[in-house]
Amino acid sequence: MRFYVDSLDEAQEQKTKYVYNGSYIADVAQTTPEMLKVSALVRAAVNEEIQHRTRRFYPDGRKLKFQSPEEWQPNASFVNSYDGPKESVGYHSDQLTYLGPRAVIGSLSLGVAREFRVRRIVPNVGASSADSQGQIAIHLPHNSLLVMHAEMQEEWKHSVAPVQAIDPHPLAGNKRLNVTYRCYKEYLHPKYTPRCKCDVPAVLRCVQKRAATRGRYMWMCHSGYTPGQTGCSYFEWAAFDDDGRPPWAEGYKGNANVPAAGSEAP
Numbered sequence: 001m002r003f004y005v006d007s008l009d010e011a012q013e014q015k016t017k018y019v020y021n022g023s024y025i026a027d028v029a030q031t032t033p034e035m036l037k038v039s040a041l042v043r044a045a046v047n048e049e050i051q052h053r054t055r056r057f058y059p060d061g062r063k064l065k066f067q068s069p070e071e072w073q074p075n076a077s078f079v080n081s082y083d084g085p086k087e088s089v090g091y092h093s094d095q096l097t098y099l100g101p102r103a104v105i106g107s108l109s110l111g112v113a114r115e116f117r118v119r120r121i122v123p124n125v126g127a128s129s130a131d132s133q134g135q136i137a138i139h140l141p142h143n144s145l146l147v148m149h150a151e152m153q154e155e156w157k158h159s160v161a162p163v164q165a166i167d168p169h170p171l172a173g174n175k176r177l178n179v180t181y182r183c184y185k186e187y188l189h190p191k192y193t194p195r196c197k198c199d200v201p202a203v204l205r206c207v208q209k210r211a212a213t214r215g216r217y218m219w220m221c222h223s224g225y226t227p228g229q230t231g232c233s234y235f236e237w238a239a240f241d242d243d244g245r246p247p248w249a250e251g252y253k254g255n256a257n258v259p260a261a262g263s264e265a266p
């Protein structure tokens, strides 16, 4: 995996301030001029898709609660290489810590065609924790762009499954390259966000399974879901306004992530 950001200053910030699973990323590079051209194309295509989806499929043709009303502007990308049929990534949702609520991600596939699988997260109701609602498989051919829309990270998980065999690509051989374009929000720089009792920037998560608090955002110690790491018990409901801005951001309109009366931590 390699991480690209658009300026050298930003690369330095990433290497020294931004924490991922409790540590820094060493391999941060500046987006190349070639990649910037691609980023501009991805930006235009994703914004068009967001507009289309909003008008056609969202309630009242309006953006979702907590979704940013601003144009989607990618300023960072993760590049993953899948070398051969067995390389895969298990079911997960992407980290919202630096992207904020209702993040949109543009995902470009190059080289070998692979299958992207998604499944909806089924809430726990009472004692039942059934997790099977079936998966949806999406074919990702060379030079295709998949848009993970604003509801994706909160309500779905995604994966790239291992396969028995692949069709080699004329240029890429057995490799698939995936570039995910993301929009890092300046107001979610770790210098502004809460720190846990271990003095590490807290991670932003959304309650996915517990029916009573589903969809609510919280700041918590990164150890809470980094296997094998012991940390503190820091937890706080996150305040965001309707546009997904935290209280310290310019233009903050007041907390829309309000607990229902009598609700507890998940």
Ligand SMILES: O=C(O)CCC(=O)C(=O)O
Residues within 6 Å of the ligand: 078, 080, 089, 094, 107, 116, 158, 159, 160, 178, 180
């Ligand atoms: O390779 C892909 O298409 C997905 C990669 C992914 O889920 C990720 O980088 O978070």
Ligand SMILES: [Fe+2]
Residues within 6 Å of the ligand: 092, 093, 094, 158
């Ligand atoms: Fe992902």
